[in-house]
Amino acid sequence: MDSIVRQSSKLCPFVKRAASSPTFVHSLQDRGGISTQLVGKCPVMHKVIREYASTSSVSKSAEAVPEKEKDIISPVENSSSAEKSFDYYGLFEDELLAKKRDKSYRFFNNINRLAKNFPMAHRKLEEDKVTVWCSNDYLALSKQPEVIAKMKLVLDKYGAGSGGTRNIAGHNKHTLQLESEIASLHKKEASLVFSSCFVANDAVISLLGSKLKDLIIFSDELNHASMIVGIKHAYKTKHIFKHNNLEDLEKMLQMYPKNQPKLIAFESVYSMNGSVSDISKICDLAEKYGALTFLDEVHSVGLYGPHGAGVAEHFDFDTHLVNGVNKPSNGVKTVMDRVDMITGTLGKSFGTVGGYVAGSGQLIDWIRSYAPGFIFTTTLPPSVMAGASEAIKYSKTHINLRTSQQLHTQYVKDELARIGVPVLPNPSHIVPVLIGNPDLAKQASDLLMDKHKIYVQAINFPTVARGTERLRITPTPGHNIELCDILIAAIDDVFNELNLPRVKDWEAQGGFMGIGTTNNTERLWTDEQLKLTNADLNKNVHASAVDEIVYSSGVSI
Known part of the structure; x- marks a missing residue:
């Protein structure tokens, strides 16, 4: 039987997807008679399954199989089965069962965030309240009254949708305002808004691949799936x-x-472990070797820099603080200036939805003119773009949102360290609590929810590597010290109840991912920066409007 299954695994796509051993066939019987359903559907394996199903002995030898059934030569031996349709739903079922067996199957919780009471939310029943600790709405701007009021006003006046792509329906003043705000935020000549940053990353990288002959792409191994997809679609x-x-x-x-031609694609903050890239040194390499730079600031816009433009702004913090929305008058070239393309999202710190790319006017006009991901995608609704513009303006003028978020994050990290809960060391706002097991990670998440009314989603493969499963905590300005203390006590209780490994346990194993080893990671925000208030910002950031850019409409040639 072993030899038959091994041979079949080379010929049969069904067996190739599964474990090529007799225990696999045995497992089919254990799944509610599925082996009977498969008999006659697979031209290679139907006889093997039928033969195996006739006995309960897993150790039946190959010699007991009739001679003609040993001789598996053609995958279409049974002409009648070859006329049957492929078992699509059998494949779907098998794939789902595989995910459930390896504990990577996703369970989504019913979480309804309450705008007036965030970070509170309710589950299926409104009286079943929980505290949300894992949202990417980092500054809670989705509930900001100014943002909501602006969206309501535009919704009533201009309706729910945009009417189609810009190529069909044109654009509108809310498009111009938003793209101007984004360009101003990153101090670039222009920007272009997409339906999401996943689409933006895919569209821009794949377009570069299609247009730049002999392009070579260099990608950080932890880059987001959207960039990986874009690189695949670049076919370079x-x-x-x-x-x-x-x-x-x-x-x-x-x-x-x-x-x-070369492209270096990387992120500023890597969202699952909180690590931060050295943007300036990557730009040094790009200039030395003639490469374009593509920087994804999705998990840093709103949170870093005096105005929330991201880590690239933060690296020249004092310069941007003094100059406000203006570029330095002394001709100093900042890190933001040196990056060719910056992509970001409107769906995290800016509390709405959508993505964008910012860069030179010529680059953005080129993307606008050639990228299928932009050309053939319906434009975001006017109300969404108006709300996003309002959120960017509000964030830009409220450094207190960033400082309070950082202070709450540091408090949580310090308190978890005090009780020996393992947190992957990093300089950013991400608090990744290492569990190291997919089943235990889900149990920990469920226990926090059911026992403590705290929602923290478990992060498993393929989002993170197997064996590095974690809980990912993201404090916001609204997570005050009282809520932080409740969270710390709850995590301590969960670690005790599930007997989860603490820092000392990882240290006894020689350390893992920076836990249990000497690590002096310094946060990006200094103590002096955290003392700044809104009054310390340049008055020009409070300007009610920015100059509209021309690249959204196209420019005269």
């Missing part, structure tokens, strides 16, 4: 460099002449 040679390892990146860049 790619190199994956070790996470934040600039020596590895430079070795790869050195393989090609300077005049060959």
Whole structure:
């Protein structure tokens, strides 16, 4: 039987997807008679399954199988079965069962965030209240009264939808206002809004691949799926460099002449472990070896820099603080200036939905003119774009949102360290609590919800690597110290009840992912920066409007 199944695994796509051993066939019987359903559907395996189903002995030898059934040569031996349709739903079922067996199957909780009481939410029943601790609505701007009021006003006046793509329905003043706000935020000449940043990343990277002959793409190994998809759609040679390892990146860049087109794709804050890239040094390498830079600031816009433009702004914090919305008058080239393309989202810190790319006017006009992901996608509704503009303006003028979010994050990290709960060390706003097991991660999440009325989603494969499963906590300005203390006590209780490994346990194993080893990671926000107030911002950030850019409409040639 072993030899038959091994041979069949080479011929049969069904068996190839599963474990090529007799225990696999046995497992089919254990799943409610599924083996009977499969008999006659698979031209290769139907006889093997029928033969196996006739006995309860898993150890039946190959010699007991009739001679003609041993001789599996053609996958279409049974001409009648070859006329049957492919078992699509059998494949779907098998794939889902595989995810359930390896504990990577996703369960979504029913969470209804309450605008007037965030971070509170209710589950299916309104009286079943929970505190949300894992939202990407980092600044809680989705509930900000000014944002909601603006959206209501525009919704009543202009309706629910945009009417189609810009190529069909045109654009509107809310498009111009939003793209101007984004360009101003990143101090770029122009920006272009997409339906999501996933679409933006895919559209821009794949377009570069289609238009730049012999393009070589260099991608950080922890880049988001949207960038990975874009790179695949670019159909160009790619190199994956070790996470934040600039020596590895430079070795790869050195393989090609300077005049060959290159793209370095990376993120500022990596959302599952909180690590931060050294944008300035990556720009140094890009200039040295003739590469374009593509920076995803999705998990940092709104949270870093004096005005919330992201980590690229934060690295020149004092310069941008003094100049406000203006570029430095002394000709200093900032980190933001050096990055060719910055993508971001409107769906996290800015509390609405959508994505964008910001860059030079020529680059943005080129993307607008050629990217299918932009050309053929329906424009965001006017109310959404108006709300996003309002959120950016509000964030830009309220540094207190960023400082309070950082202070709450640091308090949670310090208190978890005090009780020995393992947190992956990082300098950002992400609090990744290491569990290291998919089943236990879900149990911990469920226990926090059911016992403590706290919602923290378990993060499992494929979002993170197997064996690094975690709870991902993201404090907001609304998570005050009282709520933080409740969270700390609840996590302590869950770790005790499930006997989860603490820092000392990881240390006894020699350390893991920076836990249990000497690590002096310093946060991005300094103590001096955290003392700043809204009054310390340049008055020009309070300007009610920014100059409208021309690239949304197209420019005269």
